[in-house]
Amino acid sequence: MLAEERYFLIMRELSRFGAVTIRDLSDRFGMSRETVRRDISHLAEQGKLTQIRGGALSPSRKEPDLEERLKSSPEGKRAIGRHVAGLIPDGASVLLDSGSTTLAVAEALLDHKDLKILTNDMRICLLLGRVPGNEAALLGGRLASFEDSVGGWDTVDMLSRYSVDYGVIGVAALSAEPAVMTFDREGAALREAMIRSARIPVIVADHSKFGGVADCRIRGAEKVAYLVTDQAPGSDMRAALDRLPAELIVTERS
Template sequence: MLKEERFKVILDRLVNDQKVYLAGLSALLNVSEDTVRRDIKELADQGLLKSVRGGAVPHAPGPHHFRDRISHDKDQKQIIANKALSFLKDGQVVIFDGGTSAMLIAQALPKDLRITVVTNSFPIASLLEEHEFVEVLFAGGRLLKNSFVTIGSDTIQFLKKFRADICLLGICSIHKELGVTGPDYEESEVKRTMIQSSREIIALATAEKLETAEAFYICPTERLSVIITDQPGGQEAFKTYSELGIQMV
């Protein structure tokens, strides 16, 4: 079998199973595990999958630049935003990260809701300037241009000052074993600090981001309190997360 043919088999199996193992691919392709390992490395170098110990998992689908993410899966993200509103109550301190799902929540906040929002997102801070009863505390720092958020030590030190009731965390990738991960190192460090500064973590993720992984570790999956997706709860695919004690909405 030609290398290109092996690549297609690996990627097809990854789409179907959401994870591939060296031993299984070795038997399927009738080649050594070393050959499969080299194939996976080459596919990972091309950005087509995420190499992990013993095999590979998919990358999260969709674009990474904020402008492109605004229009990507907008209807699904609106479903997530509408579900998330039920978790917000008067008097809470809520950390909003810079994800587009969090931005849609900010757009939809009831006009009489009285909360304090802590955020490093320029778009969210700008939206909430018009909300009469929401106090906004903005984390300064260096601008990450492709996400329109602040990052760096100043941002992290600011976020460490809070003990928020809720963190609304836009998710790039969630995997039961590999945890919550992201594609940018410094933004992932900021998200980790948001989690450490919050009592309850509500992950905002379209269903296609489940069982995917990126390069930079943020937190273990079981640290999440709730995962809100665009799909109805109770699905078989959600069982692995419910077993960790995570509420699937």
């Protein structure tokens, strides 16, 4: 592979995920880790990314827009959605985070009956709120650009007033420390509040989140009941996830 092709792939992954690791790039594209490390150093010298130990960060560190995320691992996200929907009985109260994977969960819940839905995602609220017998409430807060969702401290405050049976929560990255991560402090606070509000918290994350890095840790991972993903993690990542109390469920896109 030519150097320019490798640079393109690295920058493409950064634009999609905000952060990349040398190990993940090496495994995904069949390049040696030393080659990836050298390419990242070259791109850092040109000011195109920020080099960190074990990987790189995008200079404009932020989560990709929803429309971009919807294109990533669609089959895997649908498999996650079907499995999580299978955990939730008719008549349950369900808190759904905003995002592409949680939207797949919402789509899989369309055949459920009499759900009470709480969400910060307008698409999810409209989708499930129009099902006869369902009740849906949209959390208040600041509208996120290009997301069709709300967030911020007002959302955290409003959520603190609720208690639900199931909480379905998305994350930006799962590191091998282990740590559950997202891109900003407000987002971390919101996910922490979601974990607290749910009697059965469920984290959903497709395989692209393994070994990633983001700016803020999400506390409370020890309270999560299930972590549902679409592909089995590598040995290092599996060992890290095994240290969390959550039951790891791998759908393998079934």
